[in-house]
Amino acid sequence: MRRFQTLSARLGLIGGSLLLVAIASIGFTLWISWQLEGGAAAVNEAGRMRMQTWRLAQTLARGDAGAVRDQILQFDSGMALLRDGDPARPLFVPRNARCVTALADVARTWTEVRAAWSATPGLGAMQAARQAEAFVAHIDALVTAIEQRLASLTTVLNALQVFMMGLTIASAVTMLYSAYLFIFNPLDRLKAGLARVRHGDLAARVQVNSGDEFGALSRGFNQMAETLEELYQHLEMKVEEKTSSLAAQNARLASLYQASEFAARADTLDDLAQGFATRLKRVAHADAVAIRWCDEDNRRYVLLASHGLSSEVADHEACIQTGDCACGQPRDDAHTRVVFMQRRGGAALQGHCERAGYRSLVSVPVRLQTRIVGEIDLFYAKEATLADDDRTLLDALADHLATAIEGLRVSALLREAAVAEERGFIARELHDSIAQSLAFMKIQSVLLRDALAQKDTAKTERAVGELEMGIEESLSDVRELLMHFRTRTNTETILPALQTTLQKFEHQTGMATRLSVEGDGLPLPPDVQVQVLHVVQEALSNVRKHAHARAVSVEVRQSSPWQVVVRDDGCGFGLAGQATGHSETHVGLRIMRERAARIGAAVEIETAIGDGTRVVLTLADRKRLAA
Known part of the structure; x- marks a missing residue:
C-alpha cells in the first residue's frame, strides 16, 4: 500500500473516480433527459396537430379556400417538424419501431386527407368531419406510442441510476488496480532502466510484458539502448571511415593543385603531356595511361605521351582514326565513360589492347569549351568502376590539361609574334641605316673603279675618302644599333634606361648630356616604355x-x-626644305612617328636653322593607354 502514497497514485485515484462517476452519471442522465424532453415536445406538437385538424375541418365547412390553404401549409410544417425533429428545442419522435410506424401512418394518412381537402370542389362539412375524426385517431395512436416509449425510458432511467451506483464502485476498484498493473509498475521498470543507462550501463534492457503503449515505449527504450551501445562500439570505426573519406577528398584536391602547378611550370607540350600521364596513373590507380592530341576536324588522335603502356600498344596507337576503336571518341558523343573490352560488341578478346592484358578502359575527353583538343585513356587489367567523385576529378584534370595545352599554344603564338616583330624592327633599322650606307659605298666603289681606270688621282682620292666616310658611318650605325638592342627597360620606371642611354651617347660622341625629370606620376607600362626609349634613341641618333x-x-x-x-x-634645319640635304634626318623622323603611333603618342619637331632642334613626344592620356 505504500506505493499508493505517491502523487501519481493519489491523482489517479481521485481523478479517475470523479471522472468516471461524473461521466457515467451525467452521460446517462443527459441522454435519458434528452429523450424525455424531445418526446414530450413531440407529444405537445402532436396534440397541437389534433387541434389544427378539427379547425381545418371547420374551415372546409365554411368554404374559405384561402384559409384552407394557409392551414394546410401550417399542418405541413408540423408534419415536417415531427419527421425531421428540432435538436434546438429539443423535439423529436423516438426512433423505436412502434413510434416510427405510427409516424409513418400519420404521414401517409395526412397525404390522403390533404389531397381530398385540397381538391376542388371541396368536401362537405359532414364528410370533412368524418375524415378529420379518422385522422385524429391516427394522431392519437402516435401520441400513445410516444408516451409508452417515454414511460419505458423513465423506467430505464431509474434502473440505470441504481446500476450506475454499483458501476461507479466497481469502476473505482478496477481503475485503481489497472493503474497499478498497467501504468505505475511499467513506469517503475522504465525509471530503473533509465537510471542504469544514466550510470553508464548501456546493456540495460526493460522487460516487455504487454503490447500496449507502455510495451511500445519499453521496446523503444530497448532499441535506443541497443543503438547507443552500437554507436559506442562502432564509433572508432565510423571516425576512421570519415577520416578516410576526408583523406580521399584531400588527395583529390592535392592532385588538382599539383596538376595546376605542374601545368603552369611546363614549358613544352611533350613535358606537359608526359608529366600529366605520370600523375594521372598515380591518381587514377591505372595500369597504364595514354594522352592523345586531336586535330581540329576530330579525324585523328595522335599519341602525345604514355606511362606504363606497352611498346606494342604505343606503336599501334601512335595515330588512330576517330571511332576506329574504344579510344578516340567522336566529337558529338564525347563523354567520360568506362569501356569493358570483353563486352564490346559481344566479341571475344582481340586486338593489341586485349592481348596486352587490359580488360577495361576509362576514356576522358579533353575539352576546351566546345572543341575537343585531346583525350585521356586509362587502361586497367581488371574491370574498372568509376564513382561520381572519380569522374568529377578526372573531368577537372582534363580541363586543367586543356587549359594548359591552350596556354602553351598561345605562348608559342606570342613568342612567334614577338620574334616576327623583333625581326621586322631589325629589318627596318638595317634598311634605314646600314643599307643606305652600303648603297652609297657601292656607288663610290663604282666611281673609284672608273677613277682607277682613268688614272685620275683626284677622283680616286675623293672616292676613297667617300668610302672611308661611308665605312665610318656604317660602323657608327652598327654601334648605335647594338646600343639600341642591348638597352632594356627592366625596371619599374623608364628613368634608369634613359640615364644609361645618355651615358652611352656621351661616351660615344663626347657631347654633354643632361636628364631632367618633372612631376611624380604613375610609371608607364613596360611596352610603352620600350617604344618611348626607342624614340629617344632615334632622336639622339639624328x-x-x-x-x-x-x-x-x-x-x-x-x-x-x-x-x-x-x-x-x-645647327637645326628647315622643315620646308625636306628634299635637300636632310633625307636621312627625315627617315629618322618617320621612324620616330611610326614608333609613337604604336602607343597612341604624337611626335612634334620644333627647329630652325642655327637655333637647334626640339623633338617633343607627347603620350596619350593614361586612361586611354590602360584601355
Whole structure:
C-alpha cells in the first residue's frame, strides 16, 4: 500500500473516480433527459396537430379556400417538424419501431386527407368531419406510442441510476488496480532502466510484458539502448571511415593543385603531356595511361605521351582514326565513360589492347569549351568502376590539361609574334641605316673603279675618302644599333634606361648630356616604355649625325599626359626644305612617328636653322593607354 502514497497514485485515484462517476452519471442522465424532453415536445406538437385538424375541418365547412390553404401549409410544417425533429428545442419522435410506424401512418394518412381537402370542389362539412375524426385517431395512436416509449425510458432511467451506483464502485476498484498493473509498475521498470543507462550501463534492457503503449515505449527504450551501445562500439570505426573519406577528398584536391602547378611550370607540350600521364596513373590507380592530341576536324588522335603502356600498344596507337576503336571518341558523343573490352560488341578478346592484358578502359575527353583538343585513356587489367567523385576529378584534370595545352599554344603564338616583330624592327633599322650606307659605298666603289681606270688621282682620292666616310658611318650605325638592342627597360620606371642611354651617347660622341625629370606620376607600362626609349634613341641618333651640337638634354614630365623632350643646341634645319640635304634626318623622323603611333603618342619637331632642334613626344592620356 505504500506505493499508493505517491502523487501519481493519489491523482489517479481521485481523478479517475470523479471522472468516471461524473461521466457515467451525467452521460446517462443527459441522454435519458434528452429523450424525455424531445418526446414530450413531440407529444405537445402532436396534440397541437389534433387541434389544427378539427379547425381545418371547420374551415372546409365554411368554404374559405384561402384559409384552407394557409392551414394546410401550417399542418405541413408540423408534419415536417415531427419527421425531421428540432435538436434546438429539443423535439423529436423516438426512433423505436412502434413510434416510427405510427409516424409513418400519420404521414401517409395526412397525404390522403390533404389531397381530398385540397381538391376542388371541396368536401362537405359532414364528410370533412368524418375524415378529420379518422385522422385524429391516427394522431392519437402516435401520441400513445410516444408516451409508452417515454414511460419505458423513465423506467430505464431509474434502473440505470441504481446500476450506475454499483458501476461507479466497481469502476473505482478496477481503475485503481489497472493503474497499478498497467501504468505505475511499467513506469517503475522504465525509471530503473533509465537510471542504469544514466550510470553508464548501456546493456540495460526493460522487460516487455504487454503490447500496449507502455510495451511500445519499453521496446523503444530497448532499441535506443541497443543503438547507443552500437554507436559506442562502432564509433572508432565510423571516425576512421570519415577520416578516410576526408583523406580521399584531400588527395583529390592535392592532385588538382599539383596538376595546376605542374601545368603552369611546363614549358613544352611533350613535358606537359608526359608529366600529366605520370600523375594521372598515380591518381587514377591505372595500369597504364595514354594522352592523345586531336586535330581540329576530330579525324585523328595522335599519341602525345604514355606511362606504363606497352611498346606494342604505343606503336599501334601512335595515330588512330576517330571511332576506329574504344579510344578516340567522336566529337558529338564525347563523354567520360568506362569501356569493358570483353563486352564490346559481344566479341571475344582481340586486338593489341586485349592481348596486352587490359580488360577495361576509362576514356576522358579533353575539352576546351566546345572543341575537343585531346583525350585521356586509362587502361586497367581488371574491370574498372568509376564513382561520381572519380569522374568529377578526372573531368577537372582534363580541363586543367586543356587549359594548359591552350596556354602553351598561345605562348608559342606570342613568342612567334614577338620574334616576327623583333625581326621586322631589325629589318627596318638595317634598311634605314646600314643599307643606305652600303648603297652609297657601292656607288663610290663604282666611281673609284672608273677613277682607277682613268688614272685620275683626284677622283680616286675623293672616292676613297667617300668610302672611308661611308665605312665610318656604317660602323657608327652598327654601334648605335647594338646600343639600341642591348638597352632594356627592366625596371619599374623608364628613368634608369634613359640615364644609361645618355651615358652611352656621351661616351660615344663626347657631347654633354643632361636628364631632367618633372612631376611624380604613375610609371608607364613596360611596352610603352620600350617604344618611348626607342624614340629617344632615334632622336639622339639624328643629333649625332646631323646637328653638330655641343650638348643634348632630355626633359621628362611625369604627369598625365606624359611628355618627353629631346633638345640640342645644334645647327637645326628647315622643315620646308625636306628634299635637300636632310633625307636621312627625315627617315629618322618617320621612324620616330611610326614608333609613337604604336602607343597612341604624337611626335612634334620644333627647329630652325642655327637655333637647334626640339623633338617633343607627347603620350596619350593614361586612361586611354590602360584601355
